[in-house]
Amino acid sequence: MAAVAKNQEATAARLDRLTVPSSGQWAAETREATLSRLREMGLPERRDEYWKYTRPDTLTQADAPAAAVYETGEAPLFDRFDRIKVVFVDGVFDEDQSDDLAGEGLSIERLADAVEKDIHWAKELYGVLEAKGQVPVERPLAAFNTAYATDGVVIHVTGKVAKPVNLIYQHKAESSDAVLHHVIKLDAGAEVTVLENGPAAARFNKSMEVDVADSAAFHHVRAQGRDHERRAVTHLFGRLGTESVFKSFTLTVNGRLTRNEAVLELTGDDAVAHVAGACLGDGDFHHDDTVFVTHDAVNCESRQVFKKVLRNGATGVFQGKILVQPGAQKTDGYQISQSLLLDEDSQFLAKPELEIYADDVACSHGSTSGAIDEDALFYLRARGVPKDIATDLMVMSFVAEAVEEVESEELRDEIIGRLESWLERRRG
Amino acid sequence: MLEIKGLKVKLEEEDKQILKGVDLKVEAGKVHAIMGPNGSGKSTLSYVLSGKDGYEITEGEATLGGEDLLELEAEERAALGLFLAFQYPVEIPGVGNMTFLRTAVNAQRKARGEEELSAADFLKEIRAKAKTLKIDADMLKRPVNVGFSGGEKKRNEILQMAMLEPKMCILDETDSGLDVDAMKLVSEGVNALRDAGRGFLVITHYQRLLDHIKPDVVHIMADGRIVKTGGPELALEVEKNGYADILAEVA
């Protein structure tokens, strides 16, 4: 008990130094309620079970640790696609670089504008999935986000949207500390693809809440990196209606610390939720995928596919759970988390979990960690492929199952191209 | 072409001598066959020549076209023109057969200072060669050897050989697992590559492969050594009487 009280005290001290962004009535109410939840649960600490493998201190401390601004000198990802660009520089919306916030089949608004209003439809979603996602495991940094987010987008998708919405992040100030929150609501039968890329800030706390109504489809492709010194915590909350589809893929290269949480709830029958990630880490890289999928309806499918390539002492973490609620019969749940360790200094820490309260389900999970297959490597080399290129082919082969989760072939090629060029640069 | 002198090899991990002094010379334009009981060291010889890790060469030498093979990395030996058709081709999920082969062809060309093959030219060539080996387009697109039957894997090895056009080809039991028709296809593939500038070392247990690929010289390997060398009739003798007589004779 003493520990809890102490943490609450520390949390209060930290929060007292912060100012809640100016908000109209609905947002002010939400933020206030969230703050009292947050004060109750306290910010994450190292001894918390859910933070066993990842140190939260640099994410919770008052000041963002500085991170050098990283210029790649190459065209940003998704540049060749026709899309609606929404640009944030160090967490601040940049009107000049952004496209008109409009498109066929959807409406887009800045969160900063939406929260100023006294009444807004976003009230039914903003912080709502987040609050629900606090049970059974607390996610204080998501509550922190709901309370303090300064901007983001609020998207209402009413039809099948052809052009992807591309959230582009840019990092310009060395110690920037950004908190963004996106809300996406898909009406029945609606479809949209949301892309995210770019280094966001020295420290980035981002939430995305997505409500996918019956028969709607949400596609999400995200690339994090190559800003090496950043620290980021992101939460992706999703609610799936009947026969809806939710597919999210994240590519992560570099990053001192990245914690990506995905919290998905299948609430309507015959829904499909896939969440996947591939990451490449080198040196002082720490990447944590924490996933919680809840089946609360009949005949739903969920897949978690996470692949991590680690070298030079990099660390990968996976905490993944499939929870099948009573009555969620005919659930088809799959979870795989694997790491490819390119040397003995790197490590992979995995906690795969299944919790099932229905009897007619098919759930499987697997977690492996291994070095490169020497026989395969020799086979490639015996055909004349130099060792470094052969290793990279094996790396591409290893991450393939995750990358294949990207449904659009064009986007998949874009991701593959990015992976290949990262590997090529390492080869020098 | 390929010259091996007094080659002695032990395992790196344990104190086990496998090759105990191998002498062998394969001239350009010739087909040499190696036969020998299970475990006599035939595959080990092919691995050591190709540059696989895990072996320690305690004595002897091996050269290809006068170049010291044992000093080179596996990929450098390949670029020099050495090719091994594996006894057990490896499955590599996630790497497409085509991508793999094109990477290999171009890596070798680059290493030799030659121009890389364009995607279009490569495609044309591989399609033509795959066709003669009855390898369908679908197999080319699949990951390397994944889900291939035993015979398909062996045909895929020959396709790779045909694409890479090596100078010295070592075939380790390429006939095992082949049905009669596939055996013919594979042999035709090999025979098509026979020419004055190319040497072959064919490891096999059976005469029936040698019916199709006629050897110039036959060696018998036993307990890490070449114990007998002769003409094609030696293989017929093995086929008829097994190894007992030959081994007794040299003991």
Ligand SMILES: Nc1ncnc2c1ncn2[C@@H]1O[C@H](COP(=O)(O)OP(=O)(O)OP(=O)(O)O)[C@@H](O)[C@H]1O
């Ligand atoms: N990595 C290894 N570890 C232990 N023993 C090995 C290893 N590699 C080879 N050997 C042993 O060395 C000997 C020669 O093996 P090799 O595979 O070269 O025989 P082979 O002549 O090709 O046999 P086969 O006709 O059955 O293919 C065998 O006794 C084998 O068990």
Ligand SMILES: [Mg+2]
């Ligand atoms: Mg063998």
